[in-house]
Amino acid sequence: MNTSFLCLILVSLVAVATADFKNGGFESTSSWDCFGSAHCAISNSGHSGHHAMVVSGRKETWEGPSQYVSVTAGHTYQVSAWMKLLNDHSSQNLEINVDLEFTDGNHVYMAAAMHGNAKVHDGWFHVVGAFSVPNKPLKRARVYFESKPSASVNYAVDDASLTEIAGVQHVTTAYLNHQIDVHRKNNINLHITTAHGIDKSNVKIHILQKKKSFPFGSSFNAHKYNEGAANGKYRDFVNKHFNWVVPENALKWYDIEWTRGHMNYKLALDAIHGVKSHGIKVRGHNLVWSVDKYVQDWIKQLSPNEMKTVVKHHIEETMAKTRGLLEHWDVNNEMLHGSWYQTRAGDPNYNMELFRIAHHADPNVKLFLNDYNVVVSSASTGDYLAQAKKYKAANVGLGGMGVQCHFPEEIMPDASAVKQRLDLLSTAGVPIWVTELDVVAVDENKRADLYEAALRALYGHPAVHGIIFWGFWDQTHWRGPHAALAKGNNMELTAAGRRVLDLFENQWMTDETHVLSHAGDNFHVRGFHGDYEVHVIYQGKELSNLKKSFTLNKGSDQNVSINVHT
Structure with missing residues (x-):
């Protein structure tokens, strides 16, 4: 992992350490608990100093190893250590x-920093991230x-540090509303003349x-869409409320070809043709999946x-069957x-x-990386930025x-942290899409608040x-009914669904009427980008x-006479 850029960004914000680890250099076992049944010992060599x-x-x-630390509610911290596999x-x-334990007895567990696909021969990794x-x-x-x-797997750890990040911009609703006005709207300049009388x-x-x-959209269940679940109301909901969708599982390789040679593209293609007949655009998800448990036996x-031959054939065949139907893959x-395919290929650059292969098969489809713990947490933000830069440079x-x-469940999204991570990822210089969005709260009104906070920040x-969104209906949502926008066979909107659709279809749409005698012959309206009458x-x-x-386009005002x- 190339962490130098991430470190530069973070260190520029870090104040004098106020919450550092005790004995972060691991020169002894002092101040560290060896949690559970693990054996923690001091080695004769380390990343720096004498021991690890x-x-x-x-x-x-x-x-x-674990340590209780002094942190403050509402504050953000950088955490870092050098680690290697043995x-x-x-x-x-x-x-x-x-592990954050609150006075009400609840715990919140956060992945603060992570380096994936580590190997012994890679030596010491600088694992660095942040948490709020x-x-x-x-x-x-x-x-x-x-x-x-x-x-x-055994590992070594050394040179751990914990520092409060000062200077992180506190993002308010007023700030986000201003950003939405600046980046999602342009002027409609109206020049009105009137005939005599x-x-x-x-x-x-x-x-x-x-x-x-x-683009506002959701994943959807191709089976439910095609069969007209809930007397067609599922299909109607998709067609009415979203302008982009992604077949949740129907384009995944294990759904298409669970058993070798027995392929089913019809399910996905029928659903894709259905949504496209309503003017809805479609993302493809996904050609292969590197995580071991999602690879067919x-x-x-x-x-x-043999694996490389089969993978190439699958990508070329799938992209041929979906040619002209999808915008993204x-x-x-x-x-x-996960790194199953590159490990089996014996080539760390096999993913490239x-x-x-995909780009050659269909140069007109935009190809995407897709990963988690990069915005909701910063555990993999630095890794993801380095990966995007590497793939962009490789052309x-x-x-x-x-x-x-x-x-995470029942936790208000932190707009300040979301902005900080998106700011960092944006330096890769490629478009960012929120491909899988959901929150979870038992109380519908709280769920509505969580969704609104997330949507405004994004x-x-x-x-x-x-x-x-990664689902919307309580009967099919992967995180269960407490993430749903709609519930029951009648697709009744939850409080969260009503809030979300009010944002999509009311607050973030333009509908204004002006009396000419009050507005004047020349006036302007700030309008959201889209098609107008x-x-x-x-x-x-x-x-x-x-x-x-x-059509009012981004970055271009519209004159109407x-x-x-x-």
């Missing part, structure tokens, strides 16, 4: 995690190290947005050369958290070859970065080019021959 801590004998991945696993992650403490009464906080998914007090100019250009039986899902057809935003950031109403009746239609006559 070696962790072995674990039964659970989270067992190992024996290999096919795909092993090194993590620094945080929710602004609620805090009882105590514990930082602990983890190596997973295998507890049999027209009473301007009887002239109304109605500026009506008919369609939003910013029959693929795992192949030799490296997630090529290899969650590469920060997958991008090359393999990278079209964007997908950021999964699965916010929609208000100029680097975000689209926002996709301007209607002229005179003496209570529309002058339909004067209707104007246009109308001569009102009867």
